[in-house]
Amino acid sequence: MSPCRCPHCTAPSRQSLSVRITLCAIVAGCLLLLAASAVNAAGSLTFASAPKLPTLTAVTINGKSQTVNTAMTNFAVSDTRETKSGWNVTVQGQTGTGKSAVFAQYCPKAKCGAESEGYIAGGAKLQANSFKLSTTGAKLSGGTGTTPTFQCSTACNIDSATAVKTVSATNAEGTWTTSGFSATSLAVAIPTTLKALPAEEVYRVNILWTLSSGP
DSSP: OOOOOSSSSOOTTOEOOOEEEEEEEEEEEOOOOOOOOSSOOOOOEEEEEEEOOOOOOOOOEOOOEEEEEEEOOOOOEESSOOOOEEEOOOEOOOOOOOOOOOOOEEEEEEEEEEEEEOOTOOOOOOOTOOOEOOOOTTTEEEEEEEEOEESSSSSSEESSOOOOOEEEESSOOOEEEEEEOOOSSEEEEEOTTOOOTTTTEEEEEEEEEEEEEOO
Protein backbone atom coordinates (compact mmCIF):
# COMPACT_ATOMS: atom_id res chain seq x y z
CA MET A 1 0.00 0.00 0.00
CA SER A 2 1.33 3.48 -0.83
CA PRO A 3 1.45 6.04 2.02
CA CYS A 4 -1.64 8.29 2.32
CA ARG A 5 -1.27 11.90 3.27
CA CYS A 6 -3.71 14.29 4.93
CA PRO A 7 -3.17 17.98 5.81
CA HIS A 8 -2.56 18.74 9.50
CA CYS A 9 -5.72 20.71 10.21
CA THR A 10 -9.42 20.39 10.86
CA ALA A 11 -12.02 20.37 8.12
CA PRO A 12 -14.21 23.49 7.97
CA SER A 13 -17.07 23.18 5.50
CA ARG A 14 -15.64 25.65 2.99
CA GLN A 15 -12.11 24.27 2.84
CA SER A 16 -11.09 21.56 0.38
CA LEU A 17 -8.72 18.99 1.86
CA SER A 18 -7.51 15.81 0.24
CA VAL A 19 -7.55 12.61 2.31
CA ARG A 20 -6.41 9.20 1.16
CA ILE A 21 -7.85 5.97 2.50
CA THR A 22 -6.04 2.64 2.31
CA LEU A 23 -7.37 -0.90 2.36
CA CYS A 24 -5.47 -3.75 3.98
CA ALA A 25 -6.83 -7.07 2.69
CA ILE A 26 -5.94 -10.31 4.42
CA VAL A 27 -6.93 -13.70 3.03
CA ALA A 28 -7.67 -16.77 5.09
CA GLY A 29 -7.88 -19.79 2.80
CA CYS A 30 -9.40 -22.94 4.23
CA LEU A 31 -7.39 -25.75 2.67
CA LEU A 32 -9.38 -28.97 2.66
CA LEU A 33 -7.55 -32.22 1.85
CA LEU A 34 -9.24 -35.52 1.12
CA ALA A 35 -7.76 -38.96 1.63
CA ALA A 36 -6.64 -40.57 -1.62
CA SER A 37 -8.86 -43.30 -3.01
CA ALA A 38 -8.39 -45.96 -5.65
CA VAL A 39 -10.05 -43.68 -8.19
CA ASN A 40 -9.37 -40.08 -7.19
CA ALA A 41 -6.25 -38.46 -5.79
CA ALA A 42 -6.53 -36.05 -2.88
CA GLY A 43 -7.98 -32.69 -3.87
CA SER A 44 -8.08 -29.24 -2.36
CA LEU A 45 -10.19 -26.12 -2.02
CA THR A 46 -8.09 -22.99 -2.38
CA PHE A 47 -8.01 -19.43 -3.67
CA ALA A 48 -6.28 -19.81 -7.05
CA SER A 49 -6.06 -16.03 -7.02
CA ALA A 50 -6.83 -14.39 -3.69
CA PRO A 51 -9.17 -11.39 -3.32
CA LYS A 52 -7.28 -8.10 -3.11
CA LEU A 53 -8.53 -4.59 -2.52
CA PRO A 54 -7.33 -1.68 -4.66
CA THR A 55 -6.14 1.66 -3.29
CA LEU A 56 -8.89 4.26 -3.10
CA THR A 57 -8.58 7.66 -4.70
CA ALA A 58 -8.16 10.85 -2.69
CA VAL A 59 -11.18 12.29 -0.89
CA THR A 60 -11.73 16.04 -0.92
CA ILE A 61 -13.36 17.09 2.35
CA ASN A 62 -16.02 19.68 1.56
CA GLY A 63 -18.42 19.47 4.49
CA LYS A 64 -20.80 17.19 2.58
CA SER A 65 -21.53 13.46 2.66
CA GLN A 66 -19.74 11.66 -0.17
CA THR A 67 -19.26 8.21 -1.64
CA VAL A 68 -15.86 7.08 -2.88
CA ASN A 69 -15.96 4.29 -5.47
CA THR A 70 -13.53 1.92 -7.13
CA ALA A 71 -13.69 -1.48 -8.85
CA MET A 72 -13.26 -4.73 -6.95
CA THR A 73 -10.34 -6.78 -8.24
CA ASN A 74 -10.97 -10.24 -9.64
CA PHE A 75 -10.21 -13.46 -7.77
CA ALA A 76 -10.49 -17.20 -8.44
CA VAL A 77 -11.46 -20.31 -6.46
CA SER A 78 -10.14 -23.79 -7.29
CA ASP A 79 -11.99 -26.91 -6.08
CA THR A 80 -10.35 -30.23 -7.05
CA ARG A 81 -11.87 -32.33 -4.25
CA GLU A 82 -14.40 -34.04 -6.60
CA THR A 83 -16.96 -34.17 -3.80
CA LYS A 84 -19.49 -31.67 -5.25
CA SER A 85 -19.97 -30.45 -1.68
CA GLY A 86 -19.79 -26.77 -2.64
CA TRP A 87 -17.96 -23.81 -1.16
CA ASN A 88 -18.48 -20.20 -0.13
CA VAL A 89 -16.50 -16.98 0.21
CA THR A 90 -17.13 -14.64 3.14
CA VAL A 91 -15.72 -11.23 4.07
CA GLN A 92 -15.57 -9.23 7.28
CA GLY A 93 -13.63 -6.58 9.13
CA GLN A 94 -10.80 -8.15 11.10
CA THR A 95 -10.21 -7.48 14.78
CA GLY A 96 -7.31 -8.37 17.05
CA THR A 97 -3.94 -6.93 18.01
CA GLY A 98 -2.72 -4.43 15.42
CA LYS A 99 -5.92 -4.66 13.34
CA SER A 100 -9.09 -2.65 12.85
CA ALA A 101 -12.45 -3.87 11.50
CA VAL A 102 -13.39 -0.30 10.50
CA PHE A 103 -11.48 2.54 8.85
CA ALA A 104 -9.35 4.02 11.64
CA GLN A 105 -6.50 6.50 12.05
CA TYR A 106 -3.18 4.79 11.33
CA CYS A 107 0.50 5.68 11.22
CA PRO A 108 2.15 3.70 8.35
CA LYS A 109 5.78 4.40 9.31
CA ALA A 110 8.06 4.22 12.35
CA LYS A 111 6.98 7.64 13.56
CA CYS A 112 4.26 10.13 12.58
CA GLY A 113 5.11 13.08 14.79
CA ALA A 114 4.68 11.78 18.34
CA GLU A 115 2.75 8.69 17.21
CA SER A 116 4.35 5.30 16.61
CA GLU A 117 3.58 2.94 13.72
CA GLY A 118 0.16 1.32 13.97
CA TYR A 119 -3.41 2.31 14.78
CA ILE A 120 -3.68 5.42 16.92
CA ALA A 121 -5.28 4.78 20.31
CA GLY A 122 -8.40 6.93 20.57
CA GLY A 123 -7.93 8.08 16.98
CA ALA A 124 -10.54 9.01 14.40
CA LYS A 125 -12.71 6.26 12.90
CA LEU A 126 -15.46 5.71 10.37
CA GLN A 127 -18.58 3.90 11.50
CA ALA A 128 -18.94 0.17 10.87
CA ASN A 129 -20.72 -0.75 7.62
CA SER A 130 -19.34 2.30 5.80
CA PHE A 131 -17.64 0.02 3.25
CA LYS A 132 -19.77 -1.98 0.80
CA LEU A 133 -19.38 -4.44 -2.10
CA SER A 134 -21.89 -4.73 -4.94
CA THR A 135 -21.61 -7.72 -7.30
CA THR A 136 -24.25 -6.50 -9.76
CA GLY A 137 -23.00 -7.25 -13.29
CA ALA A 138 -20.11 -9.47 -12.12
CA LYS A 139 -19.74 -13.04 -13.40
CA LEU A 140 -18.07 -16.34 -12.49
CA SER A 141 -16.81 -18.64 -15.23
CA GLY A 142 -14.36 -21.38 -16.13
CA GLY A 143 -15.28 -24.34 -13.93
CA THR A 144 -17.72 -27.24 -14.18
CA GLY A 145 -21.03 -27.98 -12.50
CA THR A 146 -23.59 -25.36 -11.47
CA THR A 147 -22.30 -21.81 -11.77
CA PRO A 148 -21.65 -20.27 -8.33
CA THR A 149 -23.82 -17.31 -7.40
CA PHE A 150 -22.88 -13.89 -6.06
CA GLN A 151 -24.75 -12.88 -2.91
CA CYS A 152 -24.27 -9.11 -3.03
CA SER A 153 -26.57 -7.85 -5.78
CA THR A 154 -27.86 -5.76 -2.90
CA ALA A 155 -24.64 -4.25 -1.57
CA CYS A 156 -22.99 -6.23 1.26
CA ASN A 157 -21.11 -4.68 4.17
CA ILE A 158 -17.40 -5.47 3.96
CA ASP A 159 -16.38 -3.85 7.25
CA SER A 160 -18.94 -5.84 9.22
CA ALA A 161 -18.07 -7.35 12.60
CA THR A 162 -19.60 -10.65 11.44
CA ALA A 163 -18.78 -12.62 8.30
CA VAL A 164 -20.90 -11.77 5.23
CA LYS A 165 -21.28 -14.35 2.45
CA THR A 166 -20.34 -12.94 -0.97
CA VAL A 167 -20.27 -16.07 -3.17
CA SER A 168 -22.01 -19.44 -2.82
CA ALA A 169 -21.41 -22.62 -4.85
CA THR A 170 -23.51 -25.78 -4.58
CA ASN A 171 -21.72 -28.39 -6.74
CA ALA A 172 -19.26 -26.28 -8.73
CA GLU A 173 -15.83 -27.80 -9.37
CA GLY A 174 -12.61 -26.80 -11.11
CA THR A 175 -11.43 -23.19 -11.17
CA TRP A 176 -13.99 -20.41 -11.16
CA THR A 177 -12.78 -16.87 -11.91
CA THR A 178 -14.64 -13.61 -11.36
CA SER A 179 -14.96 -10.85 -13.97
CA GLY A 180 -17.04 -7.81 -14.71
CA PHE A 181 -16.95 -5.93 -11.41
CA SER A 182 -18.23 -2.42 -12.09
CA ALA A 183 -16.32 0.81 -11.43
CA THR A 184 -18.65 1.39 -8.47
CA SER A 185 -18.58 -2.16 -7.05
CA LEU A 186 -16.67 -0.96 -3.98
CA ALA A 187 -18.05 2.05 -2.14
CA VAL A 188 -17.01 3.89 1.02
CA ALA A 189 -19.49 6.30 2.60
CA ILE A 190 -17.67 9.46 3.74
CA PRO A 191 -19.52 11.40 6.46
CA THR A 192 -19.59 15.18 6.83
CA THR A 193 -17.61 14.72 10.04
CA LEU A 194 -14.59 13.03 8.44
CA LYS A 195 -11.52 14.35 10.23
CA ALA A 196 -8.39 15.44 8.41
CA LEU A 197 -5.34 13.72 9.89
CA PRO A 198 -1.80 14.88 10.66
CA ALA A 199 0.71 14.58 7.83
CA GLU A 200 1.57 11.01 6.80
CA GLU A 201 -1.25 9.41 8.81
CA VAL A 202 -4.03 7.52 7.01
CA TYR A 203 -7.40 5.85 7.45
CA ARG A 204 -6.88 2.10 7.21
CA VAL A 205 -9.00 -1.04 7.62
CA ASN A 206 -8.18 -4.76 7.81
CA ILE A 207 -10.46 -6.95 5.68
CA LEU A 208 -10.55 -10.74 6.04
CA TRP A 209 -11.64 -12.99 3.13
CA THR A 210 -12.35 -16.64 3.96
CA LEU A 211 -12.96 -19.64 1.66
CA SER A 212 -14.89 -22.46 3.30
CA SER A 213 -16.47 -25.78 2.31
CA GLY A 214 -20.25 -25.92 1.77
CA PRO A 215 -22.59 -23.49 0.04
